[in-house]
Amino acid sequence: MASTTQQPTALERATTAGPVRPTPATTRLSPVPPGAARISAGWWADRQAANGERAIPEGRRHLEEWGNLDNLRIAAGTAGGEVRGPVFADSDVYKWLEAAAWEHGRSPSEQLLADIREVSALVAAAQEEDGYLDSVVAERGSAVEPGPGDPTGSRERYSHLPWSHEHYCAGHLFQAAVAVTRATGERQLLDVAVRLADHLVETFGDGAGQVRDVDGHPVVEMALVELARETGDGRYLELARWFVEARGRGLVAAHGHGPTYFSDRVPVREATTVEGHAVRAVYLAAGAADVAVETGDGELLEALRTQFAHMLATKTYVTGGLGSRWDGEAFGDPHELPSDRAYAETCAAIGGVQWAWRMLLATGDAVYADALERMLFNGFAAGVSLSGEQYFYVNSLHVRSGAHADHERSPAGGRQTWFGCACCPPNVMRTLSSLDGYLATTDARGVQLHQYAPGRVEVDLPGGRVRLDVETRYPWAGTVRVRVEEAPSGTTLALRVPAWAEGASLRRDGHSEDVGPGTYAEARDVREGDLVELELPVRPRWTRPDPRVDDARGCVALERGPLVYAVEECDLPDGVLVDDLVVSEDELPTDAGTDEDLGGAVRVRVRGRRRAPGPEDAVEVLAVPYPTWANRGPGAMRVWLPTT
Amino acid sequence: MASTTQQPTALERATTAGPVRPTPATTRLSPVPPGAARISAGWWADRQAANGERAIPEGRRHLEEWGNLDNLRIAAGTAGGEVRGPVFADSDVYKWLEAAAWEHGRSPSEQLLADIREVSALVAAAQEEDGYLDSVVAERGSAVEPGPGDPTGSRERYSHLPWSHEHYCAGHLFQAAVAVTRATGERQLLDVAVRLADHLVETFGDGAGQVRDVDGHPVVEMALVELARETGDGRYLELARWFVEARGRGLVAAHGHGPTYFSDRVPVREATTVEGHAVRAVYLAAGAADVAVETGDGELLEALRTQFAHMLATKTYVTGGLGSRWDGEAFGDPHELPSDRAYAETCAAIGGVQWAWRMLLATGDAVYADALERMLFNGFAAGVSLSGEQYFYVNSLHVRSGAHADHERSPAGGRQTWFGCACCPPNVMRTLSSLDGYLATTDARGVQLHQYAPGRVEVDLPGGRVRLDVETRYPWAGTVRVRVEEAPSGTTLALRVPAWAEGASLRRDGHSEDVGPGTYAEARDVREGDLVELELPVRPRWTRPDPRVDDARGCVALERGPLVYAVEECDLPDGVLVDDLVVSEDELPTDAGTDEDLGGAVRVRVRGRRRAPGPEDAVEVLAVPYPTWANRGPGAMRVWLPTT
Structure with a gap:
């Protein structure tokens, strides 16, 4: 889709940040602003092009067709009829908005901007006087639990948080609003988000338990932290912290599933593994990581390190897929990793990437960039067709000959254009349109490249601008050529050597040295004109x-x-x-x-x-x-x- | 529990039949009347003793505690409050009544008879004027489907048959009523059953589809056939036939689960395997087998043979467990047999035994007796503790060290005294109390012993009475000694040689001959005083x-x-x-x-x-x-x- 707007330079766009912007000095590594790292060709560029050209426009049509946008119109009183879809239908709109925003940042388009404004206006109109916003709960109410024999519904706000997803929807709105603000500079959706967040602070903010429940589905935690980062309002961080601390104290128990399902069996800082519903678990962990770094909570961060390590060692598929059970969409016991019935939800891989990224920023440990790469290239990428607009919800490692597809999510039936529960498709979209942000970070010493794709990095360090040109056929070939176009003196360029890359080497100025897998190979004091070549044994x-x-x-x-x-x-x-x-x-x-x-x-x-x-x-x-x-x-x- | 009634002789009790009494000449083999075959000691006698002494009395207390009996009182208007438990709560009462009835037949007890009368009276009182009977649907209604976001309930009869279990409950009532009649000679409960069955015939009986659905959970099919056998009323058989034929034509589709779950994807006579919810599938197949033999439908029987064979070859655990998925409690694809996440519901093993038994009667093929033995000794017997009153719902083949029990059904948590969904415990009870009926059959040539336990068989053949004394330490030792105490001339005694029993031999009058596994070893023209010894290589x-x-x-x-x-x-x-x-x-x-x-x-x-x-x-x-x-x-x- 051709764009008619005049494109700002990378640095003009890079005045704010990508999806995650920790307060400086709270983390080891800092993410680069959006546009500062750009993928220009190859595997991921093709996926991004398909995402921008087909998936995101299609996505808006699906939201119209499946009623998500009508739900907002009904809540606003501008349309009649009954709301449709699952109780969390609003969240698909928000994820789509986030995807569209990052996509506009990546590849500006008047059409996309108009779409963003239009859909944002629907969201704004559905918001109630006092800031509350949830079209489905407001109009239809939420069932107490998803089980037979429980026909009760209630339209009372927050009365059934374990299943109502009201905080979950709010979280996705906050993430969308932050994205729209950072990628377009427009603040209408942020105003909506702030009004809802203020409402949440007023309702849940004293920490003394005005209501008895936390939301059954985490995501609001990381969203509130990001909203705090964007707005500077510490009350949102405090609310996020309270939601993280409240977890694991039995608040969500006995609502159809046990507390394990809801990540509510063990307090986050005491947990030693991940368990229960996989998407919920990794979203919560990602939010907890945000809280840990912003509040300087080393104990919490250490607990998350332990949990991540245990997940990698015992509960992660070779594909990076997370969540081995269809039943409860859950992590199983350690080493319970069936191939045929792997659930490995696409959203769980995305949540895994989000958690890994936050841990990488917090610690600088290559293990997280390694895990992120495995999840991204396999468990995540399998979730979307090469054409960009068909999706797997479930990512099996084994489909038998003649296997019977008895569910719309069954991999035996192939990828689908949309789902009754459509969490995955717009989640894929927002991940692909913000993907450039995962390539590189900076710290006081220089620039780190974590993921390899042909493209450019342009970022300002305290000492001056760094400009890098990356040339590679990765993942198909193992040579990564980084040409330094500009760099202040003393800049260190660190290149991740993946854990599988036994026998890798780094070449500079004709000199080659072996570099160990699972670490960062460093080229110190790089200067304009330097060519740094990483050779990875891709075979x-x-x-x-x-x-x-x-x-x-x-x-x-x-x-x-x-x-x-x-x-x-x-x-x-x-x-x-x-x-x-x-x-x-x-x-x-x-x-x-x-x-x-x-x-x-x-x-x-x-x-x-x-x-x-x-x-x-x-x-x-x-x-x-x-x-x-x-x-x-x-x-x-x-x-x-x-x-x- | 000591009994004070004077015990009738085996033959006095054997005026009717056990749980299954095909019309003579419709099957290859005929079951023996209750009491005609008796287990006197050993493994199964111990299980039966625990069942009679502890499980059945405990069961009545559980039905009181969990509200099942109160539900009936509420429906009858003799108690206030709201009905409790799942929509199929009545069925647990009926299964318990069936268990108590067979137990009374096995080991008569005034106390048990009083209990049966008392509980039967509660059932009778809950029945409505026109014969309709379902305390939960009548009082609370049934949800349209067990999913989130569907708060609708309806108390309209049969309006949500895919989930309401109204026919399912009726089926269990019919089975209980037949058992009470056959084991006690009392007909109060049979009258209730007949009134409900007549009501079903009037409502569903024209075969032209007055209602759009069949019940989501089969069992009414085999129950209606047995009620027809007991009462001689052919309309019940005809209704059962219609329910079997209606299956697989998409009537139950799109109610939260797809048609596969409900055994509604393929017509029974066209199916080549079992699929979907395992208990539903095997209950339906057992009912179809009853319909096939009573209507002389060779095509249907042949289809069931094919399905059973495919189940044995590709969808049965080594334990005889059926149903590999927690999700949907379902059969998976062929060879999808995880050990750790085996569902292998205790009820599915019971349904497997019921289906195998009907196929054995219909065909005389040893493969069904072999399968029955495997299911009975392993997948079924593991479902109850040695003490008799603790149950596994799920029968895993692998529990990891430190496995986390996140569900009341999780085997990692050990057996439970009862469940929120308590289908298994009373199903175990009725199976154990009617177990003697699976030992032996008769045909025109003589008596067949299919299962081995110490005890006696006394049965009248056209030519005269056969009396056998069986002495064995099976399954711990492989010698089975059958002493013929009485037999009309020309009687053949057939002893099953299990398929695993490579190297078995049959000894008679000092003469021993090798007998092939997976067949019946025959001792022809046995006479009073004969000793026939089967030697099975139990090692x-x-x-x-x-x-x-x-x-x-x-x-x-x-x-x-x-x-x-x-x-x-x-x-x-x-x-x-x-x-x-x-x-x-x-x-x-x-x-x-x-x-x-x-x-x-x-x-x-x-x-x-x-x-x-x-x-x-x-x-x-x-x-x-x-x-x-x-x-x-x-x-x-x-x-x-x-x-x-």
């Missing part, structure tokens, strides 16, 4: 599972660079089922060239054999990157491949 | 999984006779977790003596080693029969044991 490798993951026992996964690979049945010889394939760990797969129909993916040749029934014939198959599976129609697929 | 054996069952890959299961074994962490050396254990397929486990604290179970010594972390030390553990696990407190457990 196929087998990954063995933890022996305690039952479903993956006797299997290997194929990885290449940051990507996990999958075998799709459509690539197997006729009559060979994906579950017939057995591979040998001794025979390493090899690159098999680029597939333009799969987003330019490098495919990998896997040689195996066919298990009985039938003779044990040799079988060869070209595996595809996990995020590209199911782009040629739905079908059978495996990530973990049996070796015996 | 530990390793069972390898289907390679397509991911969760069991690289594992073996320990079996011994009809029992699956489990390793409990409490039996491992200190500090060794159940998930640390690795066994060698090459080393066969050995018997390790009887454990009186575990119901006289023979334990089995398994030698393995401890996997890293830590040195790979040799580890020895005494495995326990699966139905005896979790009788020493909850804890970690595995059925499938890794070999690598």
Whole structure:
């Protein structure tokens, strides 16, 4: 979509911040302003283009079609009829607004700006006199719990917070308002957000428990912190802190699900793992991380470190997917990671990215950038089609031949254009349109590159401006060339060496040195004209599972660079089922060239054999990157491949 | 509990039939009347004693405590207040009544008879003028669907059949009424049942679809057939036939779950597998089997054969457990059989037994008696504690060390005394109190013994009475001695040789011959004084999984006779977790003596080693029969044991 506005320079746009702007000095690393890091080509640029050109415009149409916008009109009294959709329908509007705002920041468009203004005006009109805003609860009320035999509804505000999602919707509004303000400079939606936030402060703000519940679905915590950062109003941070502290004290118990589901079994600072509903758990943790850094709460931050580490070690799929259970959309027990029934909700991968990003900013620890990359390239990217407008809600690691799609979320049925519960699609949109913000950070010593994509970084450090040009074919190839166009003296350029990159090296001025995986390789005192080249060993490798993951026992996964690979049945010889394939760990797969129909993916040749029934014939198959599976129609697929 | 009534002889009681009495000539085999086959000692006698002495009396107290009986009083207008519990609360009362009736038949007791009369009177009083009976729907209404954002309820009869369970409750009433009539000779409850059945016939009976739905939860089908058998009223059979035929035509779609969940995606006679909610699916199949035999519908029976075979081959746990998903309590795709998240509801094992029994009667095929035995000894028996009054709803095959019980049904939390949704406990009770009926059948040639327990069989054949005395320590030992006390000339005694019993032999008059597993060994023309001895090779054996069952890959299961074994962490050396254990397929486990604290179970010594972390030390553990696990407190457990 061509833009007719005059584009500001990166630095003109970069007067504010991206989705997360910690108060300086509360974190180890600072995010760069929006526009300061730009992806210009390659895998992620293609995803962003599809997102901007198709998904976001389509998204607005879906919000119209599914009633979300009508709900706001009904609440405003400008339309008749009954509100539709789930109780949290407003949140999809807010996520879409956030996506549109960041997209406008990334690629300004009068049309998009007009859309943002129009939809924002619908939101503003639905707000009540005293700031309260929730079209569905106001008009239809919320059920006490989602179970049979409970026909009770109530339109009384905040009377059923475990299920009403009123704070959840407010949180997404705050995030949207911050995005619109930062990306467009316009403050109408921020005014709406501030009025609602003030209303929340008045209603819940004394910390003494005027109401008995916290919201069943976290997100308001990180949103309130960001609103505090944007407005400078400390009451919002204080309210966020109270919501985090109130968690785990049984406030949300006994509402259809137990307290575990709601992250309400154990206080956040005492928890040692993540549990319950995965999206709720990681959203809460991300908000707690925001609270921890803004309040200087080292104990809370340390607890979050422990939880994140335990999640990575025992409750994260090789794809970075989070949440192993359909039932309750929940984290299971440690090492409970079924492939076929992996839930691995797209929203959970997004929440995982948000939490990892906050932990990375807080600590500077490469483990978080590694986790973020794994989640982003696999569990998140698989959630959207290459064309940009079809979505997986659930990201399985195994679909059987002839598997029966008995649910709109079932991966066996392929990606869908929208869902009755449409949390994932606009969540994907806002993540893609704000993705550039995850590439780089700064600190007193210089610039850190955490994720690799061709593009530019232009950012002002205290000593002067840094301009970097990044050239790479990552993730398909492992060479990352960073040309320093400008840098104040003494600037250190730090490049993440992924944990999988055994044998990586850093070259500068013809000198090459080995750099250890899972760390940052540093080029010190870089100057204008310097070329710093990181060489990552991007080639196929087998990954063995933890022996305690039952479903993956006797299997290997194929990885290449940051990507996990999958075998799709459509690539197997006729009559060979994906579950017939057995591979040998001794025979390493090899690159098999680029597939333009799969987003330019490098495919990998896997040689195996066919298990009985039938003779044990040799079988060869070209595996595809996990995020590209199911782009040629739905079908059978495996990530973990049996070796015996 | 001592009985003060004078006990009738077996044959005096055997004037009617057990739970299933097909019209003669519609099936290959005929069940024996209640009391004709009696278990006198051993494993099942102990379970029955605990059931009669503790579970059934406790059950009545639970029905009082949880409001089920009050609901009936409220509907009758003899008590105030609001009805409690799930919409199908009445069905628990009916299952309890059925259990009490069979128990009275098994072991007559004035107290129990008084209880039956009293509870039956509550049921009768709650019935409405025109025969309608459902205390919860009448008083509170039923929600349209069990999902959030649907606060609508309706007290209009049959307006929400997919979720209202009105036919389901009626079905359980019919089964209870048939049981009370057959076991006590009293007909008050049968009159209630007939009035309700007549009302159903009038409301749904023209087959032209006066209402748009069939009940979301089958059971009324087999219950109506049995009521037809008991009363001779063919309209009930016709209604059952119509309910079976109406299935699979999309009547129940789009009510929160898709049609798959409700067994409503494919017509029963066209289905090739079982799918959706496991209990619903097998109850429907059992009812369809009844309809098929009574209407001589060979096509329908053949379809059920195919479905049963596919279930056994691809959707049945080694424990006989059915239903692999917590989400929707459902059968999954073929070979989707997770150990840790196995749902394997106790009720599904019971429904599996009911279906298998009807297929066995219809066909005489040993495969059904084999399946029945596996389900009964493992997936069913694990559902109740040795003490008789604590229940598992869910029968997992793997509980991890430190697993978090986040649900009252979670096996990690151990067995419970009752549940908010209490379908399983009274279902266990009625199964145990009617269990003798599954031991033996008759046909024109003689008597078939399908299940082995010490006891007696006394049954009249056309040519005269057969009296058998069975002596065995089965399942702990493999010798089954059948002494013929009386038999008309030409009687054939057929003894099932289980499919696992490779190397079995039959001895008679000092002559021994090998008999093939998975068949019936026949002793022809048995006469008074004959001793027929079946020798089954009951010893530990390793069972390898289907390679397509991911969760069991690289594992073996320990079996011994009809029992699956489990390793409990409490039996491992200190500090060794159940998930640390690795066994060698090459080393066969050995018997390790009887454990009186575990119901006289023979334990089995398994030698393995401890996997890293830590040195790979040799580890020895005494495995326990699966139905005896979790009788020493909850804890970690595995059925499938890794070999690598």
